[in-house]
Amino acid sequence: MNMIQAINSAMEVMMERDPDVIVMGEDVGYFGGVFRATAGLQAKFGKQRVFDTPITECGIIGVAVGMGAYGLRPVPEIQFADYIYPALDQLVSEAARLRYRSGGEFTSPITVRSPFGGGIFGGQTHSQSPEGIFTHVSGLKTVIPSTPYDAKGLLIAAIEDNDPTIFFEPKRIYNGPFDGHWDRPSQNWSKHPAGEVPTGYYKIELGKAAIARPGNDLTILAYGTMVHVCQAVVADAGIDAEIVDLRTLLPLDIDTIEASVKKTGRCLIVHEATRTAGFGAELSALVQERCFYHLEAPIERVTGFDTPYPHSLEWAYFPGPVRIGQALKKIMKD
Amino acid sequence: MTGDLPRPNLPPLSLHVPEPKFRPGDAADFSDIVVPPAGEARRPDTAAAADSFHDLAYTLVRVLDDDNQAVGPWNPRLNPDQLRRMLRMMALTRAFDERMFRAQRQGKTSFYMKCTGEEAVSVAAAMALARDDMCFPSYRQQGILITRDWSMTEMMNQIYSNKGDRLQGKQLPIMYSVKDHGFFSISGNLATQYPQAVGWAMASAAKGDTRIAATWCGEGSTAEGDFHSACTFASVYRAPVIFNVVNNQWAISSFSGFAGAEATTFAARAVGYGIAGLRIDGNDALAVYAATSWAAERARTNQGPTLIEHFTYRAEGHSTSDDPSQYRSADEASEWPLGDPIARLKAHLIAIGEWDDARHAAQDVELAEMVRAAQKEAEKNGILGHGLHQPLDTLFDGVFEEMPWHLREQQAQMLAEETASGRPWDRK
Ligand SMILES: Cc1ncc(C[n+]2csc(CCOP(=O)(O)OP(=O)(O)O)c2C)c(N)n1
Numbered sequence: 172m173n174m175i176q177a178i179n180s181a182m183e184v185m186m187e188r189d190p191d192v193i194v195m196g197e198d199v200g201y202f203g204g205v206f207r208a209t210a211g212l213q214a215k216f217g218k219q220r221v222f223d224t225p226i227t228e229c230g231i232i233g234v235a236v237g238m239g240a241y242g243l244r245p246v247p248e249i250q251f252a253d254y255i256y257p258a259l260d261q262l263v264s265e266a267a268r269l270r271y272r273s274g275g276e277f278t279s280p281i282t283v284r285s286p287f288g289g290g291i292f293g294g295q296t297h298s299q300s301p302e303g304i305f306t307h308v309s310g311l312k313t314v315i316p317s318t319p320y321d322a323k324g325l326l327i328a329a330i331e332d333n334d335p336t337i338f339f340e341p342k343r344i345y346n347g348p349f350d351g352h353w354d355r356p357s358q359n360w361s362k363h364p365a366g367e368v369p370t371g372y373y374k375i376e377l378g379k380a381a382i383a384r385p386g387n388d389l390t391i392l393a394y395g396t397m398v399h400v401c402q403a404v405v406a407d408a409g410i411d412a413e414i415v416d417l418r419t420l421l422p423l424d425i426d427t428i429e430a431s432v433k434k435t436g437r438c439l440i441v442h443e444a445t446r447t448a449g450f451g452a453e454l455s456a457l458v459q460e461r462c463f464y465h466l467e468a469p470i471e472r473v474t475g476f477d478t479p480y481p482h483s484l485e486w487a488y489f490p491g492p493v494r495i496g497q498a499l500k501k502i503m504k505d
Numbered sequence: 506m507t508g509d510l511p512r513p514n515l516p517p518l519s520l521h522v523p524e525p526k527f528r529p530g531d532a533a534d535f536s537d538i539v540v541p542p543a544g545e546a547r548r549p550d551t552a553a554a555a556d557s558f559h560d561l562a563y564t565l566v567r568v569l570d571d572d573n574q575a576v577g578p579w580n581p582r583l584n585p586d587q588l589r590r591m592l593r594m595m596a597l598t599r600a601f602d603e604r605m606f607r608a609q610r611q612g613k614t615s616f617y618m619k620c621t622g623e624e625a626v627s628v629a630a631a632m633a634l635a636r637d638d639m640c641f642p643s644y645r646q647q648g649i650l651i652t653r654d655w656s657m658t659e660m661m662n663q664i665y666s667n668k669g670d671r672l673q674g675k676q677l678p679i680m681y682s683v684k685d686h687g688f689f690s691i692s693g694n695l696a697t698q699y700p701q702a703v704g705w706a707m708a709s710a711a712k713g714d715t716r717i718a719a720t721w722c723g724e725g726s727t728a729e730g731d732f733h734s735a736c737t738f739a740s741v742y743r744a745p746v747i748f749n750v751v752n753n754q755w756a757i758s759s760f761s762g763f764a765g766a767e768a769t770t771f772a773a774r775a776v777g778y779g780i781a782g783l784r785i786d787g788n789d790a791l792a793v794y795a796a797t798s799w800a801a802e803r804a805r806t807n808q809g810p811t812l813i814e815h816f817t818y819r820a821e822g823h824s825t826s827d828d829p830s831q832y833r834s835a836d837e838a839s840e841w842p843l844g845d846p847i848a849r850l851k852a853h854l855i856a857i858g859e860w861d862d863a864r865h866a867a868q869d870v871e872l873a874e875m876v877r878a879a880q881k882e883a884e885k886n887g888i889l890g891h892g893l894h895q896p897l898d899t900l901f902d903g904v905f906e907e908m909p910w911h912l913r914e915q916q917a918q919m920l921a922e923e924t925a926s927g928r929p930w931d932r933k
Contacts, residue, residue: 201528202758202832218522223759225728226695254694257730292615292889294677296693447911476900476915482615483666483674483893484900487919493926494919 172368173360174345177319178208178284181326182246184372186216189244192330194221196231196248205250206286206345228254232261232283236269239279244330252287252339253296266335267310279335282326286342288396288443289480290353290489298480300444305337306421306453312336312377313420317344317398318365321418324375332377341395351400353486380424386413389437389502392428392454394418397441397490404495410503420450429461436467437502443490446474468505471498523762527834535842543570544577551802555781562772562782565816568791569849573856579795585859591632591790592850593868595624598648599847600872601657604880605664609825613888614664616678620645622820622838625790625846626751628652633797634719641689641702641720644679645751653686657876661883667894669886673902674895695726699735699748706746707738717804719747724771725756728764736778736812743809747800750812751787753819758832772814780810787815788843790850816843896933897923
C-alpha cells in the first residue's frame with residue numbers, strides 16, 4: 172500500500188470496529204477527498220458517517236468538537252494544512268482545553284487529518300508545515316508518520332485516543348519515499364518494506380519514536396518526509412548516523428532521543444518548517460538540557476528558511492541533500 | 506454512548522446530508538430550475554432602501570430573452586461598440602484559458618484554473634466598474650485583467666514563474682497581483698479577500714475618495730467565517746463595496762447544497778445583514794453589466810453594499826488537478842438551462858444586425874493568434890518546466906522591507922552551500 176491507501180485502510184478498519192467513528196471534511200464524501208484518502212468510505216459506511224462539509228474550517232473543527240463531546244469519534248479532514256488557520260481558535264481555545272476546563276466532564280476525542288509539507292509546486296498555500304504552532308498548544312497531540320505502515324498504525328492509535336490529535340500527512344511521500352533530489356523520480360512504496368501494510372487492525376502507540384537507521388557517529392532527529400531525505404544523505408555521505416524518526420512530536424519520546432544522543436555525542440535536527448521558533452528549537456533545547464555533558468559538537472539545525480514557501484524556488488527552500496550534507500560534515504569535523 | 510432513559514415513543518432523529526441531483530452516468534435534467542422570463546424583474550431606484558426589494562434576492566434578473574433581444578428595465582442599453590468589446594473580451598478570456606490549460610498539460614507550468622462558462626461574470630463586471638475601482642478577486646476572474654487590457658504576456662510570465670514574472674516566482678500560477686490595474690493580490694485561502702475588500706472600501710469612504718471596491722468568491726466559499734464578518738462590517742459601516750458570489754454550482758466535488766443552496770439562495774444572505782441583494786443570470790453578460798453598474802451607483806452614492814449572486818455553471822474542471830467526470834454527470838454543462846455566455850451575447854449581436862458568424866469566426870482566429878503571440882513572448886523568459894528562473898538569492902526578498910539578521914544569515918548560508926555543492930544556480 173502507499174501512504175494514502177494505508178490511511179484509508181486505518182479509517183476503514185476503525186469505522187468497522189467502532190460505529191462512533193465518523194469522517195467529515197471538504198470533498199471527502201462521494202469523491203473521496205482531493206488526495207483520495209477517504210475514497211470508498213462513504214459508499215461503504217453511508218452518508219451519516221462519511222460526509223462532505225461546507226467550506227468552513229472553523230465550522231468543521233467546531234462541529235467535530237461538539238460531536239466529540241456527544242460521544243462520537245470524529246476524524247475531520249482539513250484539505251491542506253495551509254487551511255487550518257481559520258480553525259485555529261476552535262483547535263487552540265476549544266478542542267485543546269475542553270477536558271481541562273470541564274474537569275474532565277467533556278473531552279475532544281477528535282483526530283484532525285491534514286496533508287502538509289511541500290515539494291509538489293503547491294506555492295505558498297499548499298506547502299506549509301505548521302506543526303510547531305500545534306506543539307506549542309497545551310492539550311493537543313501531534314503525530315507525523317513517515318511510512319505507510321506507521322501511518323496506519325498511528326492513525327488507528329490516534330482515533331482510539333481520547334485526546335484531540337493533529338495528524339499531519341507528509342504529502343510529498345504519499346506515493347513513495349523520496350531522496351530529496353527534485354529532479355529524480357520518487358520510488359514507489361510497493362518496492363519498500365514499509366509499504367507492506369496489513370489490511371486488518373494494528374496500532375502503533377503514540378509517543379514512541381522509531382530508529383529509522385541505527386548508527387553510532389551522530390544522531391539525526393527528523394520526521395515525515397525528512398526521514399527519507401536524511402536516509403539518502405547518510406547513505407551517500409557514508410556516515411554512521413542514527414536516524415530517529417520522531418513519529419509523535421507531542422508527546423515526545425524523550426527517552427529514545429536522550430539515549431541516542433548520549434550514545435553518539437552529536438545531534439542534527441532536520442525539519443521542513445521555518446526555522447525560527449520551529450519545533451527544532453524545542454528539540455535543540457531539550458537535547459542541550461539533557462545531554463550537554465555528552466555533546467562533542469554544537470547541535471545543528473537544517474530547516475526551511477524563514478520565508479513564505481516560494482513557488483518556483485521551492486527546491487532551494489526545501490532542506491534537501493545539499494544542506495543536510497553540509498551540516499553533517501560540519502558536525503563531524505568537531 | 507446514548508442516554509439510558511427509555512423513550513420508547515419518540516421517533517429517532519435523522520441527519521440530513523445533501524446529495525446533488527445527478528452523478529456520473531445520470532442524465533442531467535435541470536427542468537426544476539426556475540428561469541423567469543427576461544425583462545420581468547423590476548429595477549428599483551438605486552437610492553431605494555435595501556429592505557424594499559427583497560424579492561430580487563430570490564428571482565433571476567435577466568436581460569437577454571429567448572429571441573436574443575435585450576428587454577426590460579435592466580437593459581443597460583449598451584451601444585454596439587460596447588457590446589462587441591464585451592464579446593471580444595469574453596472570447597479572449599476563453600482563448601487565453603484554452604492556451605494556458607494546454608500549457609499546463611504540456612508540463613510548462615504546475616497548475617492552471619479555467620473560468621469556462623463564467624466569462625460574463627468578470628468581463629461584464631469589469632466593463633461596468635470604473636478603471637480605478639479596486640477588485641478583490643478569487644482565482645477565477647482572469648477576465649477582469651483581460652478586460653482592463655493588462656498584458657497577457659505578463660499574466661503568462663506569472664503562470665510560468667519565469668524571469669519576467671513580476672512576482673519573482675513566489676506565487677502559485679494564476680495568483681496575479683496588479684495594483685495599478687485595480688487588481689488585488691489573489692490568495693489561495695478562500696474568502697480572505699472579502700473582509701479585505703470591505704476594509705479598502707471603508708478606507709476609501711473615510712478618506713472622502715470616490716473609488717469603490719468589488720470582490721468575488723465562489724458559492725462554496727460563502728460558508729467561511731470571513732464572508733460573514735465581511736457582510737457584518739459592510740452593513741454596519743455602509744461600505745461602498747460590491748460582493749459578488751459566483752454560484753457556479755460546484756465547489757470542487759461538492760455541489761452548492763453543501764454551502765446551503767437547498768434552503769435558500771446565496772443572494773438571500775444579504776437579507777439578514779440588511780444589504781441589497783440581487784440574484785442574476787450570470788450567463789447573461791447584459792444582466793451582469795446592469796447589476797454591477799446599479800450596485801456601483803448605490804455604492805458611489807453612499808447607499809452602501811450590494812451582494813450579487815451570479816447564477817452560472819462551471820463548465821470545466823475545478824483546476825488542472827481535478828477530474829469532474831468522477832463526481833458529476835457528463836451532460837450537465839450542455840444541459841445547463843442558461844446556456845453559454847459567449848454564445849448568447851454573440852446571438853444577441855447577430856440578432857440586432859451588428860455581428861455575423863463570419864466576423865465571429867475571424868475574430869476567434871485573430872484572438873487565438875494574439876494569445877499564441879503573447880505566449881511566444883512569455884516563453885522567451887522561460888517556462889516553469891525548464892527549471893528555475895529566479896536568481897537564488899531572491900528567495901529572501903520581500904519577507905520584510907529590510908532583511909533582518911537571521912534572514913541575511915540564512916541567505917549567506919544557502920549561497921555558500923550552493924557554491925560548495927558544485928552545481929550552483931544563478932545569482933542576482
Ligand atoms: C480556506 C480554504 N479552505 C479550503 C481550500 C481548498 N479549496 C480550494 S478551491 C475550493 C472550492 C471552492 O469552491 P467555490 O467557493 O464554490 O469556488 P469555485 O472554485 O467554484 O469558483 C476548496 C475547498 C482553500 N483554498 N482555502
